[in-house]
Amino acid sequence: MALSEAEVRHVARLARLALTDDEVAALAPQLSKILEYAEQVGEVAAGDDVEPTVHPFALANVVRADERRDGLTRDEVLAGAPATEADRFAVPRIVAEEG
Amino acid sequence: MADPTPPTPPTSTTPPATDAAGGSAADGALTRSTAVALAARLRRGEVSAREVVDAHLDRIAALDGVVADGPVWAAKAAEELTADDVHAYLAVTADAARAHADDVDRRRAAGEELGPLAGVPLALKDVLTMRGAPTTCGSRMLEDWVPPYDATVTRRLRDADVVVLGKTNMDEYAMGSSTENSAYGPTRNPWDLDRVPGGSSGGSAAAVAGLLAPLAIGTDTGGSIRQPAALTGLVGAKPTYGTVSRYGLVAFASSLDQAGPFARTVEDAAQLQALIQGHDPRDSTSVREEVPDLLAHLRDGIDGLRIGVVTELQGEGYEPGIAATFEASLERFERLGATIVEVSLPHAPYGLPAYYLIAPSEASSNLARFDGVRYGLRVDAPTAEEMNAATRAAGFGPEVKRRIMIGTHALSSGYYDAYYLQASKVRTLIARDFAAAFETADVLVSPTSPSVSFGLGTKTADPIAMYLNDVATVPASLAGNPALSLPAGLAEAPDAPGTQLPVGLQLMAPLLRDDLMYRVAWAFEQDLGFDPVPTGPRAVEVAR
Incomplete structure (x- = not known):
């Protein structure tokens, strides 16, 4: 399918990508071409008798033993963060203030 | 009591001759x-791990x-690199490598039992975490991020005393076929x-x-080990999916990503893969099934084996030099006693289209974590959502x-069934095609890449032209089967008559039969006698 610039802006919003107008203009035909290529998968007859594959081995419900073990320390985890405050990740306002 | 044998000095005291590459002739032999x-010389005490590391x-x-x-040596900034700089490394962990080598030498001298490749240096793709050095994934997003775990x-590798020299350059988040x-x-x-x-x-x-x-x-998601191995005259293997842990491998497409070895010989690659494979409780996709010993039957030869030529992975789109080298490779297999059989993977032509839905879909989900909060870049903005979007746009x-956009679209409301589900x-x-093919053939073969190495900048303008590099490697990725590329010879570059460049041959084996893949590769390699040291007018300098 061909993606319009409006659709590109919609997907960019979902993906949290602040694209410039130039990027949107360039991406619309590029993404359309890639999707058109990828849509060849639709030519394959694959009904309900064909299970999707996500792993070549049938693994199910892989869980570890429910026991305490050491993880990273708080300082190790926070060391890579761009902004911290009071031993937490600091982020800008998420919820708009109520009027 | 007289001792008739004077002690032999551990190394020669003669000053070595300097060669063109700025090292010594002795260093040239080490690299x-x-x-x-190298491991054998280290065990015999003919050379120290420190000398090997210093030579590199x-x-x-x-x-x-x-x-x-x-x-930690940093790579020069992109604009300062010259046309003669290989730029294989983004960071060289020089001090840590020397210290590890010294430690290996000390423990060897103390009589400690060490691993088969102890003291041998290695380059680590910058998508795998290692304490003490940045892991950038080739991205501005993680320019200064130093991971807190290995x-x-x-x-x-560290437990086996393989000495990491540094972190290597890559297409950003492993998305690409040229490292551009x-x-x-x-x-x-x-x-x-x-x-x-x-x-x-x-x-x-x-x-x-480059002997560095x-x-x-x-790591190989759709061919990212095999295709570069083919283009640089190396052995490169993608192990059976699930046999090498992905813990600490920054995820691109989780259902496809697999780490594996590069080496200049089949045996080196097998030795390295043997060190890194095996179940890991830290990776929930890691399998408990074991691969048979990769080395035990390496030299058994291929007399009587059935080599399956995949109909769909040849013909149109493959350069004449690639096709001719492939034909010669089949004759070589026959001379070695194998039987060539024709097999079909009828759905293989849909592999690349499926891959370009599955991999971007998983990438769009995996890369959501780069949001300017927990690690990496942040571009400030008044609200969290604007900060997320500005950070991701800049990083x-x-x-x-492009791939995040394709993946986000493919997974978005109303499209999932037609795209990700259908592709899966x-x-x-x-995978069924592969299983059927392995009923009539022991291993499958194809060219690894449709072309020899191409000029910098020649395919960057057209994403699909770049994607087609993976046409022969993607099917085994999707099925999870082990696959390997090894040198099959040299062929002329179509755009530069007289320039001879490496050609890769791909071997694909049944699930968990990585051992068989290496055995076939070893027999082929011994008969071909390919010299992996680069030659040509624009080849990297090598002391001869």
Whole structure:
């Protein structure tokens, strides 16, 4: 399918990508071409008798033993963060203030 | 009581002759050596791990385009790199490598039992975490991020006393087939410094091909080890999916990503894969099934084996030099006693389209974590959502943005069934095709890449032209089967008559039969006698 610039802006919003107008203009035909290529998968007859594959081995419900073990320390985890405050990740306002 | 034998000095005291690459003639021999030969000399005490590491560091300082200063050497900034810099490494962990080598030497001298490759240096793709050095994934997003933990692959290498020299360049987040998508400038092919080394593990490939490391680890999602191995004259393997832990491997497409070895010989690659494989409780996709010993039957030959030629992975789209080398390879197999059989993977032509839905879909989900909060870049903005979007716009390059957009669209409301689900069903059909083919053939073969190495900048404008590099490697990725590329000879570059470049041959084996893949590769390699040291007018400098 061909993606319009409006659709590109919609997907960019979902993906949290602040694209410039130039990027949107360039991406619309590029993404359309890639999707058109990828849509060849639709030519394959694959009904309900064909299970999707996500792993070549049938693994199910892989869980570890429910026991305490050491993880990273708080300082190790926070060391890579761009902004911290009071031993937490600091982020800008998420919820708009109520009027 | 007289001792008739005077003690032999551990190393020669004669000052070595200086060669053109800025190292010594003795260093040249060390950097040309295979990993297995180095390990044997180390065990016999003929050379120290420190000398081996220093020889490689000297060569990296002379040829790779690094600022050889301080505990961790950084690559030169992209705009300062010259057309003669290989740029295989993004960071060289010089101090840590020397310290590890010294430690190996001390423990060996103390009589400690060490691993089969103890003291042998290695280059690690910058998508695997290692404490004490940045892990950038070739992205501005993670320019200054230093991970707080080691990947399982990294830890197993350290436990085996393989000495990590540094982190290698790659297409950003492993998305690409030429290493031109790195935010830190492209890596050059040691066979022709004006050409690409392939990708996404191009830095790892160039490190080994350029004699800047005897071994490297790459990762392969749709061909990112095999295609660069083919383009640089190396052996590169994607193990059976699930046999090498992904813990600490920054995820691109989780259901496909697999780390594996690069080496200049089949035996070196098998030795390295043996060190990193095995179940890991830290990776929930890690399998408990075991691969048979990769080395026990390496030299058994291929007399009587059935080699399956895949109808769909040849013909149109493959360069004449690739096709001719492939035909010659089949004749070689027959001379070695194998039988050539024709097999079909009827759904293989849908592999690449399926891959370009599955991989971007998983990438769009995996890369959501780069949001400016917990690690990496942040671009400030008044609200969290604006900060997320501005950070991601600034931190990701064009190819990563394209794939995130494709994946987000494919997974968005109303499209999932037609795209990701349908592609995952095609994947099942391809896996069934493989299973059927292995009823009539022991291993499958194809060219690894439709072309020899191409010029820097020649395919960057057309994403689909770049994607077609993976047409022969993607089917085994989707099915999960082990696959390997090894040198099949040299062929003329279509755009440069007279320029001879490496051609790769792909071997694909049944699930968990990585051992069989290596056995076939070894027999082929011994008969071919390919010299992996680059030659040509624009090849990297090598002391002869």
